[in-house]
Amino acid sequence: MSIRWTRIAPQIALTPALAVTLVAFIGSIFWTIYLSFTRSRRVPDYAIDWSEWGRQYARLAQDAGWSTALWNLITLGVGSGLAIVFGFVLAAMIDREKRGESFFRTVFLYPLAVSLIVTGVAWRWILNPTMGLEATLHRIGFENVDFNWLAQGDTAMYAIILASIWQSSGFYMALMIAGLKSINSEIWSAARLDGVSLWRLYIEIIIPMMKFTFLTCAILLSLGVIKAYDIVLAMTNGGPGQSTWVPAYFVINALSQKQNLGYASAAAVMMLLITLAVFLPLVLLTAWQNRRRAAQ
Amino acid sequence: MTDLTVTEAAAGATALKRRRPAARTRRRHRGLNGRSLAVLVFLTMCALFFCVPLYVVLTTSLKTMEEIRQGQIFALPDTWTLEAWRFAWNEACSGITCEGLKVGFWNSVRILVPSLILSISLAMVTGYALALWEVKWAGTFLFLLFLCAFVPLQIIMFPLIAITRSMGVYGTILGVAVVHAVMSMPVLTLIFRNYYKDIPAEIMNAAIMDSGSFWRIFGEIILPMSGNILIVVLILQITNVWNDYLIGVTFGGYNTQPMTVNLANMVTVSTGTASYNVDMAAALLTAIPPLVVYFLVGKFFVAGITAGAIKG
Amino acid sequence: MPSVHFEHIVKAYGAVTVLDDLNLSVDDGDFLVLLGPSGCGKTTLLNMLAGLTDVTDGRIMIGERDVTDLDPKDRGLAMVFQSYALYPTKTVRGNLKFGLSAAKLPREEVRRRVEWAAQVLQIEPLMDRRPSQLSGGQRQRVAIGRALVKHADVLLFDEPLSNLDAKLRTEMRLEIKRLHDELNPTVVYVTHDQIEAMTMATKIAVMNGGVIQQFGTPDEIYETPANLFVASFIGAPAMNLKAARVTKRDGRVAGVFDGGQTIALDDYRFRATPEEGRPIVVGMRPEHFAPPGAPLDAAAATLDLPLQHTERTGSDATGYLKFDDGLLALRVEPGHAARLRAGETVRVGFPRGKANLFDAASGERL
Numbered sequence: 005m006s007i008r009w010t011r012i013a014p015q016i017a018l019t020p021a022l023a024v025t026l027v028a029f030i031g032s033i034f035w036t037i038y039l040s041f042t043r044s045r046r047v048p049d050y051a052i053d054w055s056e057w058g059r060q061y062a063r064l065a066q067d068a069g070w071s072t073a074l075w076n077l078i079t080l081g082v083g084s085g086l087a088i089v090f091g092f093v094l095a096a097m098i099d100r101e102k103r104g105e106s107f108f109r110t111v112f113l114y115p116l117a118v119s120l121i122v123t124g125v126a127w128r129w130i131l132n133p134t135m136g137l138e139a140t141l142h143r144i145g146f147e148n149v150d151f152n153w154l155a156q157g158d159t160a161m162y163a164i165i166l167a168s169i170w171q172s173s174g175f176y177m178a179l180m181i182a183g184l185k186s187i188n189s190e191i192w193s194a195a196r197l198d199g200v201s202l203w204r205l206y207i208e209i210i211i212p213m214m215k216f217t218f219l220t221c222a223i224l225l226s227l228g229v230i231k232a233y234d235i236v237l238a239m240t241n242g243g244p245g246q247s248t249w250v251p252a253y254f255v256i257n258a259l260s261q262k263q264n265l266g267y268a269s270a271a272a273v274m275m276l277l278i279t280l281a282v283f284l285p286l287v288l289l290t291a292w293q294n295r296r297r298a299a300q
Numbered sequence: 301m302t303d304l305t306v307t308e309a310a311a312g313a314t315a316l317k318r319r320r321p322a323a324r325t326r327r328r329h330r331g332l333n334g335r336s337l338a339v340l341v342f343l344t345m346c347a348l349f350f351c352v353p354l355y356v357v358l359t360t361s362l363k364t365m366e367e368i369r370q371g372q373i374f375a376l377p378d379t380w381t382l383e384a385w386r387f388a389w390n391e392a393c394s395g396i397t398c399e400g401l402k403v404g405f406w407n408s409v410r411i412l413v414p415s416l417i418l419s420i421s422l423a424m425v426t427g428y429a430l431a432l433w434e435v436k437w438a439g440t441f442l443f444l445l446f447l448c449a450f451v452p453l454q455i456i457m458f459p460l461i462a463i464t465r466s467m468g469v470y471g472t473i474l475g476v477a478v479v480h481a482v483m484s485m486p487v488l489t490l491i492f493r494n495y496y497k498d499i500p501a502e503i504m505n506a507a508i509m510d511s512g513s514f515w516r517i518f519g520e521i522i523l524p525m526s527g528n529i530l531i532v533v534l535i536l537q538i539t540n541v542w543n544d545y546l547i548g549v550t551f552g553g554y555n556t557q558p559m560t561v562n563l564a565n566m567v568t569v570s571t572g573t574a575s576y577n578v579d580m581a582a583a584l585l586t587a588i589p590p591l592v593v594y595f596l597v598g599k600f601f602v603a604g605i606t607a608g609a610i611k612g
Numbered sequence: 613m614p615s616v617h618f619e620h621i622v623k624a625y626g627a628v629t630v631l632d633d634l635n636l637s638v639d640d641g642d643f644l645v646l647l648g649p650s651g652c653g654k655t656t657l658l659n660m661l662a663g664l665t666d667v668t669d670g671r672i673m674i675g676e677r678d679v680t681d682l683d684p685k686d687r688g689l690a691m692v693f694q695s696y697a698l699y700p701t702k703t704v705r706g707n708l709k710f711g712l713s714a715a716k717l718p719r720e721e722v723r724r725r726v727e728w729a730a731q732v733l734q735i736e737p738l739m740d741r742r743p744s745q746l747s748g749g750q751r752q753r754v755a756i757g758r759a760l761v762k763h764a765d766v767l768l769f770d771e772p773l774s775n776l777d778a779k780l781r782t783e784m785r786l787e788i789k790r791l792h793d794e795l796n797p798t799v800v801y802v803t804h805d806q807i808e809a810m811t812m813a814t815k816i817a818v819m820n821g822g823v824i825q826q827f828g829t830p831d832e833i834y835e836t837p838a839n840l841f842v843a844s845f846i847g848a849p850a851m852n853l854k855a856a857r858v859t860k861r862d863g864r865v866a867g868v869f870d871g872g873q874t875i876a877l878d879d880y881r882f883r884a885t886p887e888e889g890r891p892i893v894v895g896m897r898p899e900h901f902a903p904p905g906a907p908l909d910a911a912a913a914t915l916d917l918p919l920q921h922t923e924r925t926g927s928d929a930t931g932y933l934k935f936d937d938g939l940l941a942l943r944v945e946p947g948h949a950a951r952l953r954a955g956e957t958v959r960v961g962f963p964r965g966k967a968n969l970f971d972a973a974s975g976e977r978l
Contacts, residue, residue, distance in 0.1 A: 010663075010683045013514035014433035021426035021485060022441065028482045029448040032459035039458065048462075094346060101339045110598055111347045114354075116605060117594035118587045119543035121560045125567050125583040126353040129360065129576060130373065139371035170350065178602050202335075231452045234545045234560075241568055255454040256546075265458060272455045283450055290446075502697035505664050505684075506758075510711030512685035520710065524701035 033276065040269035048265055060270035070271065073249040076161055077278075080250060081229045083165035088221045090169060091176025096206065098177070099184045100192075109181075113174035120171065124238020127167040128154060154240055157247030164239050164248060171235070172228070176221050183217035184210070219289055226282040230275060251275050361385060361580035368576050384577035388585060392578055394565040395554075401582050403555070404562030407473065408589075411548070411558055412541050415477035419484045420533060424526070426485070427492025428518055432504050442493070449486035453546055464551060471553030479551050480541050488533055495529040496522065528600075535597060536604030539590040559586050614675030614688075614765050615640045616661065616798060622669035623656055623822075630656060631822045634670075638815065643792050643799040645809040648819035649845070654802045655770060657819075661800060662691055662768055674766060685714070690759035691768040694775065696751045698743035704754050705739045708761050715762075729757040732791070749780045756788070760795075769801040773808060785811055806846050810834065818842050836968070840975035843895045843968055849930050849941045851895045855972060858890045867894050867969075871936040875913035879965040882978055886971075892978065895968035898930060901942040902961040911961030915940075918957050922949040933958060 041057045042049050053059075064070050094112055098105050115123065130136050131154050138151035153159040187210065195205045211218075233252040240248040242257065249257070255275060258268035356373055361384050363377040390400040397403070430438050453460075460479060461470060469475035499522070507517045548558035563586045567579045594601050616638040623631040631653050638644040646654035659665035661672055663684035671680045679687045690711075698707050708729060712722040730736045733753045743751055752772065759767055769788070773781045789812050792799055803809060809816050810830045818825045818833060818841070826838035837843035843851050856867035856875070865877045865885070875894060886892065908914050917933035917940060929949035933940045942960060944952070952958065969978040 008681060008683050009514070010508060010512055011434070014429040014435050017425050017429045017514060018435065018441070021422060021445075021489060024422075024482055024485055025441070025444055025448055028460060028463070029451060029456060029486075030444070032456035032463075033451070035459040036455055048458075094343070097339045097343055101336055101343070103336070103340065104343070108343050108347060109602075110595070111350050113598070113602065114591065114594055115350065117539055117543075117590045117601065119545065119560050119563075119590070121543075121545050121564050122583045122587045123353075125563065125579060126357045128567075129580065130353060130356055132373075132576075135368060135371045135576070136373050140373055143371070170353065174350075175605060178606055182606060227450050233454075237545070238564060238568075252452060252454055255457070259458065269458065272457070275452055276455045279450055279452060279455075283447065286450075287446070500695060500697065502693040502695050503699065505659075505662070506691065506693055506697040507699070507710075508664065509662060509684045509689065509691050510758075510762075511714030512683050513714060516714055521699050521701070 036269045036272050036276075039266055040273045042266050042269075044265035044269070046263045046265065060266050061274075063267065064270050064274065069246045069249055070251075070254060072246050073251045073254040076248060076250050077229060079161050080165060080168070080232060081226060083162070084168040084172065084229060085222070085225060086165075087169045087173045088176045088218065088225060090173045091221070092180045092218075094173065094177045095180030095184055096210075099181055109174075109178075112177055115171045116175050118171070120234035121238045123167055123171050124235050127163065127170070128239055131163055155244060157244050160240050160244060160248045164235055167235055167239060168232070172225075176225075179217060179221055179224075180214070183214045187213055216289065216293060219285075223282055223286045223289070227279065227286075230279055230282070251278070357580045357583055361577055361584055363577055365575060365577060384575070384581040385585070387575075388566075388578045388582040392566050392582060394562040401559060401562050401566070401585050404557060404559035405585070407552070407556055407562075408542055408558040408560075410473045411476045411480070411552075411556075412538065413477075414474060415480035415541050416534065416537055418477060418481035419488055419537060420530070422481060423485055423488030423533070424492050424530075425518070426489045427494075428496055428522055429514075430489070431493045431496035432499065432522070433514070442490075445486040445489055449490060453483060453550075457550060461550065470551060471556060473552075473556045476548055476551045476556065476558070479547050480544065483547065484537060484540060488537065491533060491536075492526075492529065495526070499525065531597065532600045532604040535593055535600050538593055539601070542590050614677075614798060615642075615673075616644075616766060616800065617673040618657070618661075618670070619673065620670035621657070621660065621667060621672070623653075623660065623665070624668045629822075634822070634824060636817055636824060636827065638798060638800065640675075640798050641796050643801065643812055643814045645813035645816045646800065646802045646819060647804065647806060647809040647816055647845075648825075649804055652819040653822040654819050658768055658770055658800060658802045661687075661766075662689055663687055688765045689768055690762040690764035690766075691770065692755045692759050692772045694771040696743070696755040696775075698751055698754055698758070700743055703740050703742055704735065704746070704757075707743070707754060708758050711758065711762050725761045725763070729761045732760065733757045733787075748776055749784065752776060752780075752784055753787075756791070760791070764797065766798045766800065769799065769803075771803050772801075773803070774805070781808075788812060806848065810846075818845060820845070836977070837895070838977050840893060840895075840970050843970065847897060849898050851897050851968065852935075852940050852942075853893050853895050853970075854935065854938075854940070856892055856894045858886045858888060858892055860888050867892060867967075869894070869936065873913060873915055875962065875967065876964065877912070877967065877969065879912070880967060880969055880978075882969075884978075886978060891972035893970040893972050893975075895970065896940075896962050897966070897968075898941045899943040900963060900966040902963060903944060903948065906961070908959070908961035910964060912964040912967065913962045914959065915962070916957055916959050919952055919954055921954055922952055924949060931958070933960070 038050075038052075039048060040060055041052050043051075043053065043059075094108075098108050131138075131151055133139070133152040133155065136151070138149065141149045141151070153163040191209065192205075195209070231252055232250055233256065236242060236248055236250055236253050242249050242253050251271060251274065255268050255271045258264050258271055262268075359376055360368060360373070362380050362382070364379060364381060364383070367378055388400060389402050389405075391398060392400050394401070394404065429435065430442060435441075460482070464470040464475045464479065467475075469478060503521070504517075507521050511517055511520075542558075543560065544558070545560040545564060548561045549564075552558060552561060563582050566582055618634055618636040621631055621634040622629065634653075634657070636657075646657060648654050656665060660667050663679070663682060667680050671678055673679070674687060674689075699710065702710065705726060708726045709722055712725060717725075730739060733756060735750065735753050735757060738746060738750055738754070743754070746754065755772070772788075773784055776784060785808060792812070801808075801812065813830050815827065816830055816833050817827045820841050826833055826842045833842060834846055837846060837851075840853065844853060854869055856869045858877075859866050859868050859874075865880070865882075867875045867877050869875070902908060902911060915933075915935070917935055920932040920934050920939060922944065923930045923932070924946055927946070929944050929946040931942050931944045931949060931952060933942070970976060971978055
């Protein structure tokens with residue numbers, strides 16, 4: 005009986021990663037799901053009251069903080085979706101106007117290297133009502149402008165969106181530039197000779213050709229929005245009141261402030277479901293693209 | 301028919317361009333005066349928008365508090381001073397301790413080094429095994445990794461706390477580093493795997509016939525071919541770990557919290573009057589290491605973030 | 613030098629069976645060429661011998677050893693790859709040494725072998741360069757050197773010359789042949805190039821669709837192809853294959869082509885005499901035709917056909933004559949070809965005993 009090391013050695017090498025995946029990810033996910041059915045408070049309590057197994061979820065459904073968090077998630081998703089549009093505009097301009105390409109790329113991308121905590125601190129300072137942007141604008145004559153977004157519940161989300169766009173536009177620009185570079189350069193010459201206007205060229209030809217880049221960006225953005233925590237913490241710490249809570253913030257809050265493990269787990273499971281709802285199209289998209297690449 | 305004309309016309313156009321460089325230069329000039337100028341102006345304005353926060357933070361950090369209270373946020377400092385920087389580094393209070401950001405800085409460095417070693421070595425070997433060796437369950441495992449790459453920390457936070465606590469590393473530097481390595485393992489593995497997948501199968505076959513040793517082939521053949529991807533991943537991981545807040549605040553203890561946590565504590569838990577110049581200096585101190593990396597090796601940074609984003 | 617045996621080999625990918633109950637034996641010191649079009653299973657077979665592809669069923673023996681379940685490095689083989697597969701980060705010397713130091717040979721032995729291979733292949737001046745600094749031919753030599761230093765009993769080649777230009781290919785063909793004559797290892801060589809097969813092999817296995825169509829010496833394969841596939845695959849220009857029917861007159865067997873011309877077949881060694889009227893395919897090698905103008909008394913068939921065009925390939929020339937709906941190719945002297953005019957009717961003869969006959973239905977040799 006011979007042992008084929010070329011078959012066994014790689015499997016041994018994969019064991020640590022496999023263990024991490026099974027324990028830290030898969031196992032932990034099920035652990036959290038289990039906890040969401042319990043009444044665990046500060047410490048885990050593994051008894052499930054089957055007559056009322058969904059009580060944490062029922063509470064969640066009635067929690068005003070949770071519904072705020074969900075609404076804010078949608079607002080943040082749609083609002084920071086502008087970063088994709090902005091990123092595309094920047095990419096298209098940089099791609100056609102080669103002058104200063106590397107300078108502009110460097111400038112537009114640097115926020116990505118900066119921690120979201122730093123980003124939050126910087127923008128909160130700019131939006132400071134007495135010493136920031138608003139004060140300056142008031143002094144030079146714009147008496148009516150109101151940039152005190154962070155202090156008001158109905159505008160605080162916009163401040164977070166603004167900071168997110170500032171931070172992430174460069175990232176989408178980089179993806180879009182990669183997408184634009186993969187388009188055959190002869191299309192531009194052909195369009196110019198046909199006398200097609202630039203607008204029509206972009207809307208009728210370029211954007212449809214880049215639909216997968218857009219879709220990828222949208223999915224990545226959604227997954228990023230679900231994880232959004234640092235920026236909220238640094239900009240508003242959830243406030244004023246609960247007006248800028250998002251699910252990621254809600255879970256941490258339930259865990260560390262409310263010390264309610266079962267409740268936090270139920271909210272985390274909801275986050276997981278939202279993640280999966282976004283993840284599924286990504287899987288389909290990837291499979292589709294692979295098939296298309298294989299067919300070519 | 302149209303297609304044909306278009307292609308021919310395009311070919312003609314290229315030929316024409318090549319023959320008459322003068323005509324091309326003239327067209328470029330006309331472009332600069334018209335649309336190009338508008339584009340450049342727009343791009344410059346956007347660049348200003350991107351630079352404003354950096355400018356504001358930098359100038360504020362160099363002002364005195366009296367000057368800041370005048371509310372001239374965009375003005376250059378009247379008296380330039382590094383006092384705020386010194387204070388932020390040495391004396392600023394974060395929570396109950398008042399030893400400045402340098403504590404967090406060194407904690408971040410001490411977290412960074414083991415987490416880089418752990419995460420990159422684990423991801424590299426796993427990616428190598430998945431890409432270049434025949435493992436029956438590789439496809440399933442890859443799918444799992446792809447899925448795990450997108451799992452937010454919140455979903456597995458409590459179990460990870462429980463696990464690290466039972467391992468005795470909760471609240472320690474090593475604990476934070478280990479959690480970083482775990483959380484980044486799926487993405488980094490996918491990046492390495494996609495890179496190694498492009499190594500020609502025949503080179504692997506030759507190596508398997510020559511040696512057949514998994515580790516020997518890795519060390520002598522594959523590792524020397526990994527220079528570029530190693531730099532890309534290194535930069536990606538340095539910025540990720542340095543800029544992280546959530547893992548640090550959750551798994552770090554009182555004295556083992558990274559710089560971002562120190563910074564957040566410093567600016568959010570303000571006792572007495574807020575010193576904005578100190579806050580801004582602290583923010584800049586925190587941002588400088590990844591920014592230096594970015595401005596030094598930006599090309600690899602871009603490759604890293606795009607590779608980390610679209611993989612599967 | 614051991615022999616190599618494939619016994620009842622099956623290879624299936626899921627539901628698709630690419631090789632089914634394949635048997636093949638190579639004697640020690642033989643130079644076996646696996647020849648066939650792409651996708652015929654020849655590379656799969658080679659990779660299974662190397663251990664790079666799993667065998668679904670059956671077994672592979674090298675000498676008396678069953679190697680079916682051994683790791684590649686334990687099989688006593690060395691292989692030269694199509695793309696050379698040199699390790700890009702190692703020098704030529706490093707490439708040659710890697711397999712030896714992996715086998716934990718003493719340092720002195722490694723040095724001796726590497727020097728020997730460098731000398732045999734005349735790559736001594738290149739030893740400290742990296743693969744990217746070498747030309748295609750030099751890389752090829754290094755790849756062969758890397759296989760030679762292992763002193764393997766069996767050398768495997770996977771289309772090693774297909775990335776070289778025509779001149780280098782001829783040169784390396786002779787080089788490989790010389791190495792085989794000098795060192796006499798057992799060689800299994802995969803190619804789709806019949807010239808390589810004919811010039812280097814001591815045995816050829818012609819493969820198509822996962823089945824060995826014929827196994828034999830180059831001469832056997834060329835002179836007596838076992839079926840229509842082998843007949844059409846081997847030879848350039850290809851053998852003329854023309855449909856005909858068997859007739860018997862006065863006890864003598866002949867073939868009548870669809871256009872009415874006849875060819876005498878009583879010199880053919882039939883395995884079993886075919887019945888009257890049986891549809892057959894007559895195969896005639898272009899170079900067997902008597903040159904135009906030669907005496908045709910003893911010919912099996914005499915044909916008067918209009919010339920379509922002639923083609924010169926340097927040392928040779930081929931004439932194409934209209935025959936029924938198709939063309940008939942025949943070798944002509946280049947000097948003669950120049951005098952022939954398109955449209956002119958040429959009388960050519962095909963000698964006795966040279967035809968190859970195949971059953972039209974099964975394609976098998978009669």
